[in-house]
Structure formats: structure tokens, C-alpha cells
Amino acid sequence: MTQPAGPIPPLLLVGCGQMGSAMLAGWLADGLAPSVILDRHRADGPAPHRIVRQAADLPDDFTPALIVLATKPQKAAAVIPDIARFARRAPVLSVMAGKTVGGLAASLADAGAPGAVVIRAMPNTPAAIGQGMTVCYAPPAATEAERALCGRVLSAVGDTAWVEHEEQMDAVTAVSGSGPAYVFLLAELMEQAAVAQGLPPDLARRIARRTVSGAGALMEQSGVDAAELRRRVTSPGGTTQQALAVLMEPEAWPAAMDAAIRAATLRAHELAS
Numbered sequence: 443m444t445q446p447a448g449p450i451p452p453l454l455l456v457g458c459g460q461m462g463s464a465m466l467a468g469w470l471a472d473g474l475a476p477s478v479i480l481d482r483h484r485a486d487g488p489a490p491h492r493i494v495r496q497a498a499d500l501p502d503d504f505t506p507a508l509i510v511l512a513t514k515p516q517k518a519a520a521v522i523p524d525i526a527r528f529a530r531r532a533p534v535l536s537v538m539a540g541k542t543v544g545g546l547a548a549s550l551a552d553a554g555a556p557g558a559v560v561i562r563a564m565p566n567t568p569a570a571i572g573q574g575m576t577v578c579y580a581p582p583a584a585t586e587a588e589r590a591l592c593g594r595v596l597s598a599v600g601d602t603a604w605v606e607h608e609e610q611m612d613a614v615t616a617v618s619g620s621g622p623a624y625v626f627l628l629a630e631l632m633e634q635a636a637v638a639q640g641l642p643p644d645l646a647r648r649i650a651r652r653t654v655s656g657a658g659a660l661m662e663q664s665g666v667d668a669a670e671l672r673r674r675v676t677s678p679g680g681t682t683q684q685a686l687a688v689l690m691e692p693e694a695w696p697a698a699m700d701a702a703i704r705a706a707t708l709r710a711h712e713l714a715s
Contacts, residue, residue: 449472449473449474449475450469450472450473450474450475450594450595450598451475451506451507451508451591452475452476452477452478452504452505452506452507453469453474453475453477453478453506453507453508453509453510453595454477454478454480454500454504454506454508454509454510454525454528454532455477455478455479455480455481455510455512456480456481456509456510456511456512456513456521456524456525457480457481457511457512457513457514457517457521458479458481458483458484458512459481459483459512459513459514460567461512461537461565461567461569462479462481462510462512463570464565464567464568464569464570464574464599465510465512465537465565465569465570465574465599466479467569467570467571468569468570468571468572468574468598468599468600469595469598469599470488471572471598472572472598472599474491476490476491476492477491477492477506478491478492478493478494478500478501478504478506479491479492479493479494480494480495480497480500480521480524481493481494481495482495482496497521497523497524500524500528502527504528505531505532506528506532507532507591508532508533508534508535508591508592508595509525509528509529509532509533509534509535510534510535510537510595511525511534511535511536511537511538511546512537512538513538514538515538515539515540515541515713516713518538518541518546518549519549522546522549522550522552522553523553523554525550526550526553526554526555526558527554527555529550529555529558530554530555530558533558533559533560533561533584533588533591533592534546534550534558534559534560534561535560535561535562535563535592535595535596536560536561536562536563537562537563537564537565539564539615539619539710539713540612540615540709540710540711540712540713541562541713542562542608543560543561543562543579543581543608544581546560547559547560547581559581559583559584559585559588560581561578561579561580561581561584561588561589561592562578562579562580562608562611563576563577563578563579563592563596564576564577564578564611564614564615564618564619565596565599565600565619566618566619566621566622567622568600568622569599569600570599572598572599572600573600574596574599574600574601575600575601575603575618575621576596576599576600576601576602576603576618577602577603577604577605577611577614577618578592578593578596578602578603578604578605579604579605579606579607579608579610579611580592580604581608589604611710612707612708612710612711613703613707615706615707615710616702616703616704616705616706616707616709616710617703619710620706624699624702625654625658628654629650629651629654630650632650632653632654633646633647633650633651634646636649636650657671672686
């Protein structure tokens with residue numbers, strides 16, 4: 443798919459919490475045309491972009507190339523009427539967990555924007571430093587140009603991929619959308635365990651964080667399968683093998699990670715209803 447070149451076109455960003463702020467940081471770094479941000483908690487923003495705290499203050503003469511829905515899923519019903527007039531002339535990119543393309547399109551139609559095109563994406567918070575992973579789904583009604591525009595916007599904050607079936611997005615949400623929290627928890631637990639073994643807290647934090655980030659960078663840059671990288675670190679009878687014998691017990695990490703991903707996938711599905 444060929445993506446539009448040049449600066450990122452004007453956007454209407456609806457919601458600027460954790461995910462919205464992460465994406466905005468990436469867009470600003472990549473060059474974002476003057477845009478409007480609707481968020482009742484944000485008082486100001488970088489010029490020349492405009493912050494609007496309530497829907498009534500959205501400028502009628504603003505014509506975004508794309509509307510990015512980044513509110514919490516529970517607030518979707520409240521914001522749909524606010525953006526309907528813009529959705530009559532620009533596609534909508536939703537980054538809300540669980541909310542389906544069909545459900546959002548139906549809500550927009552009820553609010554006065556029949557035929558609005560909705561594309562769904564799930565980014566993650568490393569988007570703030572251009573290291574995000576975003577997976578997208580576009581319905582058959584979306585044009586190649588609309589898909590390319592979304593790809594251009596999302597590629598500014600990291601890697602992008604597409605799925606053919608929308609139901610796959612629940613698993614995407616559980617793995618990559620929620621995934622940074624799992625990695626942060628790993629670093630947190632490693633730090634705590636290091637302190638318990640007698641290391642000073644500052645050193646424990648430093649080596650835990652650097653080990654996690656360095657291992658991730660090695661895996662990304664080497665392209666080697668994760669299992670093979672694990673084997674390369676594991677000497678027979680050594681310290682790593684002793685640790686992995688604990689972590690890889692069937693009821694330890696294998697069971698816990700599977701249960702965690704299933705729980706997050708189920709929650710993403712519940713949010714759609």
C-alpha cells in the first residue's frame with residue numbers, strides 16, 4: 443500500500459489521555475499540520491495546534507483530513523454526536539479498545555453521518571517515542587486512499603500491520619495494546635527481586651530496566667526467533683537454566699501468560715457490547 447508523503451495532514455484528535463498523548467507526541471515529532479484536539483482535561487497545547495475543551499467550541503470551518511477517536515471506550519456514546527458533522531466529510535480512525543467498526547458507523551449514522559467510514563486500529567504507548575506497534579482493520583467500504591491515509595498517520599509513531607478479520611482485533615488488543623504493561627511489570631518484579639537479594643535499590647532499578655530494554659532491542663534488531671535467543675543465553679547447568687526451570691513450570695509463566703492474554707481478549711470483546 444502506498445502511503446501519502448509529506449507532513450501529516452490536519453487531524454481532529456478526540457481524547458488526549460495516555461494513548462492520545464502518546465500518538466500526538468509522535469505526530470508532532472514527524473511534522474503535523476495545524477490540528478484540533480478535543481479534550482476537557484487539557485488546558486493548552488503546542489502552537490499552532492488548537493486545544494478545545496468542549497464540543498461546542500469546535501470550529502465549524504475546520505476541515506480535518508482524518509478524525510482520530512482516542513477516548514475511553516465507555517465514553518464513545520457521548521462523543522459520537524460531537525464529531526458527526528466532521529465525519530460526513532472525513533474518515534474516522536478509532537483507537538478505542540473493543541468498539542467495532544459496525545457499531546461506531548451505526549452510531550454515527552444515528553447522529554447524522556450516514557455512510558461515515560470507520561477504520562479501527564490498536565496502537566500502544568511506545569508510540570510516544572516512535573516505537574509503537576499498531577494493528578489496523580478496515581471494512582470493505584474503506585477506499586485505498588483512506589487506508590493509506592491511516593497508514594501514514596500511524597506509521598509516524600511506529601510499525602503498522604493490518605488484519606483481514608475484525609474479530610482478530612480483540613487478541614491484538616490483548617497482546618500489543620496491553621503488552622507494554624506486561625513488560626513494565628516484568629521490570630518491576632525483577633527490580634524488587636534484585637533488592638530482595640541484597641542489591642541497592644538504585645542499582646536494582648538500573649539493571650532491571652536496562653536488561654529489559656536491551657533484550658528487546660537485541661530481539662528487534664537481530665530478527666532471531668525469541669526462543670532461539672533464549673536458548674543462546676541458557677548454558678546447561680548454569681544460572682539461567684535454574685531460573686528458567688522455575689519460570690517455565692507449566693503452572694508458572696506458560697499458564698499465567700495464556701490466562702492473562704485470554705482475560706484481556708475477553709475484556710476487549712466485552713467492551714464492544
